[in-house]
Amino acid sequence: MMTQPIFYHAGCSICIEAEQHLADALGAEIVHLGDTPERITEAELAGVKSVPAVLMGGAVFHINFGAAMTDFKA
Amino acid sequence: MMTQPIFYHAGCSICIEAEQHLADALGAEIVHLGDTPERITEAELAGVKSVPAVLMGGAVFHINFGAAMTDFKA
Numbered sequence: 579m580m581t582q583p584i585f586y587h588a589g590c591s592i593c594i595e596a597e598q599h600l601a602d603a604l605g606a607e608i609v610h611l612g613d614t615p616e617r618i619t620e621a622e623l624a625g626v627k628s629v630p631a632v633l634m635g636g637a638v639f640h641i642n643f644g645a646a647m648t649d650f651k652a
Numbered sequence: 653m654m655t656q657p658i659f660y661h662a663g664c665s666i667c668i669e670a671e672q673h674l675a676d677a678l679g680a681e682i683v684h685l686g687d688t689p690e691r692i693t694e695a696e697l698a699g700v701k702s703v704p705a706v707l708m709g710g711a712v713f714h715i716n717f718g719a720a721m722t723d724f725k726a
């Protein structure tokens with residue numbers, strides 16, 4: 579059974595739009611990296627380079643471009 | 653009722669991976685712009701700038717980066 583997709587985002591307008599359309603339709607777990615910074619490392623190890631992004635079946639899909647992961651580490 | 657999402661792509665490796673994971677999970681119509689060039693204008697009017705991309709609820713989600721739409725017009 580495939581694991582639940584994870585939607586990583588940072589609450590930006592691009593993120594919210596992607597969340598409301600894609601993440602909800604995919605039944606993804608929603609992870610706001612600004613609210614849960616302890617999950618940034620997990621996202622980076624999975625290959626997430628920018629948000630919003632969907633991790634699904636081991637593959638990362640970066641959606642449009644909201645913010646780079648490096649923006650979280652200022 | 654929301655219209656069926658449309659997954660525009662061009663058969664590149666990034667496109668295929670996104671198709672197998674995202675497009676199938678979303679139940680999207682699959683449109684290969686290389687095979688159906690008559691749908692390029694439709695995609696551009698919807699706001700598609702690169703493929704793979706998902707058109708959903710009027711919003712366009714560009715996924716990773718496979719090819720720019722301009723590559724179709726050589």
